[in-house]
Amino acid sequence: MIKHFFNKLSIQISAIIILFGALGMTVFCFLYSYREDFFEFSQEMGIISENTEAYAINIENQLIDNNVSINDVDTIDSILGISEIYSVNLYNKADNLSITGSYATMLDNLLVGYTVYDTDAIYNGDVYHTDIELEDGTIEMYVYSYAIAKMVVPYLVFSIIIALLIFLIPTFLFIKRKVHHIENLKNDVTYLSQGDLNHPISINSNDEIGELSHQINNLRLILKDNFATEEANRKANYDLVTALSHDLRTPLTSLMGYLDIIRLKKYKNEDQYNLYLNNSIDKVNQINELANKMFEYFLVFSKEQDTELTKMSLGVIYEYIIENIGVLEGHGFIINKNLKPTNSFIRGNINLIKRIINNIFSNLLKYAENNETVHISMISDENNLKLVFKNKKKYSTNYIESNQIGLKSVQQMLKIHDGTFMIVDNEDNFTVTITIPLIK
Known part of the structure; x- marks a missing residue:
């Protein structure tokens, strides 16, 4: 003192x-x-x-x-x-x-x-x-x-x-x-x-001048980190858009081929006509889904700094997970539940939390093998809420989510909540682990 x-x-x-x-x-x-x-x-x-x-x-x-x-x-x-x-x-x-x-x-x-x-x-x-x-x-x-x-x-x-x-x-x-x-x-x-930003600010004293130098140096480091992060995000977004354009081009090429066949009436019979028409609708759905996920990703990314977080009970998350489990069970999935809600709280945004859960369950619905058990757990300790989703992967599917843009959106939304997102993807199984810090 x-x-x-x-x-x-x-x-x-x-x-x-x-x-x-x-x-x-x-x-x-x-x-x-x-x-x-x-x-x-x-x-x-x-x-x-x-x-x-x-x-x-x-x-x-x-x-x-x-x-x-x-x-x-x-x-x-x-x-x-x-x-x-x-x-x-x-x-x-x-x-x-x-x-x-x-x-x-x-x-x-x-x-x-x-x-x-x-x-x-x-x-x-x-x-x-x-x-x-x-x-x-x-x-x-x-x-x-x-x-x-x-x-x-x-x-x-x-x-x-x-x-x-x-x-x-x-x-x-x-x-x-x-x-x-x-x-x-x-x-x-x-x-x-x-x-x-690489030139350090000299700190030569312990008085207000030294404190000002220290604060400016901290500002320099923050700006340097922000610019580096911004450049990394810019590059990641560029790579993502480049990859998505390739992913969109594939169904678009097929769609144009099917539509040309229908327009030129090159089908042999009514069944073949319906096949080309259904395939065209499938490709439109693929394009629409990729566009929606890309829009969702960039929307979340652009609003990262403006998202308001409030005190949120784990009971709300528990109820929403139960609701989505019911949807999976309605589609014939076998669910192994390990849900242990507590009277704890997180700092969260209810809309983003719901979008996170929706993304996870949407992926389970599309890519999980419904003949195998899906393991879903919700546990919490003194410091963190932990959600784990584990499923066996399908080997045949009409939808291929290239670049995992939906999961990248989840990762970005968890970053807003100071949470972590971990994926384990091996030959047969796919596991997603989400961690969000609790508040006192």
């Missing part, structure tokens, strides 16, 4: 996003929490160059060269100006009161300020102190360098990129793999659409 749950593509995608999203966020938090170590390492390696002393000396020289007074704050502020990385504080050494100062503008950046507010590597960086002697007093100057703050934004960008790569690369590879499976499926279906 759990394995089937994780085979769902939506669950897999969600799991990938959650897992590697959380992993990327964890890596970002780790890098952010160790930012001070990185800044200290950058200072030690001299990645960011700074020259606080030179900056301070430059300010000192400008204050002295311009003879600035301690109280001329505006001039001092103009000399200090604005710096991106240096903060300056000026104090009157006489009373230790602040005169003025400047603030590193980089620290006004919200992202930088929030990142470095508690970072000792930045706030406890390089500090330069000096006393400046002016005409009206001495100034103490403190210059603070925040040059390392320049690394804040690149470091944050680097951390974000690493976190995104940890999230995006596995997600991209997973999606790329699934897209590859879809492309393979598309290529396989292209072969299928072009009529190549």
